[in-house]
Amino acid sequence: MTREVPGDKLDYRHWEGAVAFRLFSGGDQPTLTVAEQIAVAIGDRIISGALAPRERILEEELATAFNVSRGPVRDAIRILEREGLVTILPRRGAVVTDLAAHEVREIFEIRAGLLEIVARKVADVRDPELLALLRAGVARLQRLAEMKDDQGAYAETSYRLSILSVRACGNQRLTRMLVALSLQTLRYAKLSLASAQRRKRSASVWTEALALLEAGDTEGYARKVRQRVDESGAEAARQLDRPTSADSAAARQPSTKAAT
Template sequence: MHPADMPADVFASLEGAVAFRLFADQKDPTLSVPEQIAGRIGDRILNSEMAPGARIGEQELADEFSVSRGPIREALRILEREGLVTILPRRGAIVTELSAAELTELMEIRAGLFELVVRKLTQNRHPELLPMLRAGNQRLQALAPIPEMGDAYAETTYRLLILCARLSGNQRLQRMLTGLSLQTLRYSKLGLRTPERRLRSARLWQEATDALEQGDTERMVLLARQRIEESAEEAVRQLANTPNPGDRA
């Protein structure tokens, strides 16, 4: 089933529940000027409009946003804290490059945190959990085989993860996983680039949902970790085949 052919109400609430941008839980009027600018630049990085390793010109951004360079520098420091920008001494800012070492560290943390989520979900079965997972699985199965839907698929898996964390009842755990999402989403898109990988991922999501319905906590934990590790392994392979922008300079 093509995503456009799905019933309008199947995934509508899930689709808009998680936004992948800085300060997604705040409205723009409550944000400072540097925070608003950081959010806009962060969107471009996460949407691949700004490539890893690309130089970020302070003056160009100052002209675009009609501000001095001070708010731009503060925005870049915010993005550096989020892992999206690297500020190099005497060279300025660049979009943070992707690396296998960082990927391994981030995915280890993500897998460990999500295991805690799974255990809490099976202990306290929220009534919205299974309907949400079934709707998410339907969406994943529709997106997986379509070549141009890789980014949409990766974003959907992250929505599912964060929504699971919300339903776990642990707000601190939810905030930690949400904070990781900005740093790991670019890697996830690499690991889920091909339809074959996405079909495999969708199958693991479905098997994990089945395990939850059966009350099999250990199997759900195993499947969640397997899905994360397989995505990370594929992302590492993709990185190995991607030229470093600095090498072409």
């Protein structure tokens, strides 16, 4: 669920969880199917970290938990596979997709280039409704950046503002390409924005970008949007490149090979 923050000028409670927001943004139906509802529940657990990378997703357990047959569960898993949250392995079944530094570099390189195009389109139009959403959203980001523990709300708010900007750009093919990457991007963004220092830096760039958009500086706004995406991707990759405690322990183990 979306976290309420004192001082919000918009009612963020009507914005569904991240996966529902993504599925609603890509379809015309007013409600979600049973399979989509299951995908939302599982997907939100993946994005929150409740389901860890490489953790198995068991069809039978989910069918029992949701009181459905295995058919809708399989359909839900396929939805999550399409969104990049689940990987289906031969003879093992579905597992939560791992996070990898090489993938984050590839995804954010693509995302930065596409969002730069979106930024120029948005700046050329400067739709008043979108500007109002961005003002309220950036103000929310500033408040969340000051919190010691935002519980992931900063990354989810940034995610929603990006999706809203993409949908306002007027290019449906571009929108589909970026929305298709959105949930994978959100997992990495949460990793990148885990520290208060990073959130404050990101909020500063969002604020500077909004000022440039308000001033009609198309190129300046596009540069700031790209800077924000590049910095987020670089930090996520840096976090994933760091050796784990298990790696460090293995490196400290003395060699068992006989001396030569």
